Amino acid sequence: MTKRILHASLAAGAAALTAMVALAPASSAASDSAQAHRQTCWATHYGPIPAGSTTSNGEIFDNSKNTAATSLTRKHQLPFGTRVRVTNVANGKSLVVRINDRGTFKHTKQEPKCLDLTDGAFRRLGGSLNPDAGHIVVRQKVLH
16 A cells, blocks of 8 residues: 555656646746856956955955956846856866956957956966957856
8 A cells, every 4th residue: 555655646746747847938037047147258367456456345356366357247247256167168177266356348249258357267267368368268157
């Protein structure tokens, strides 16, 4: 009798799950939000910053840390403290940065500019600090 109840419960649960998946809308706000945070975009780097400078959240700027500024042109600003996995599309190198600043960079026709990385993070992803090659195409995923 216990096995019958267990099998009936499992069958009912599977049927309910199948119905929920079949009836779910093709696109939802959650999937749109997740897709927006995984977009391909340009990441740039700060370049020389004077010693003692502060970021928008008041921290002392450290160009060697894994931190970044989020673009002011983003439709939904990433809050300070947000962690983002950034992957260089060209070489697959990846790291997690923490948002602690705001940038003023604008969208371009080629790719939107989404993050301004510290020089250290940019270099660890395989970017060149040469101003003529001062961006890399990245994929980003908001972690928290």
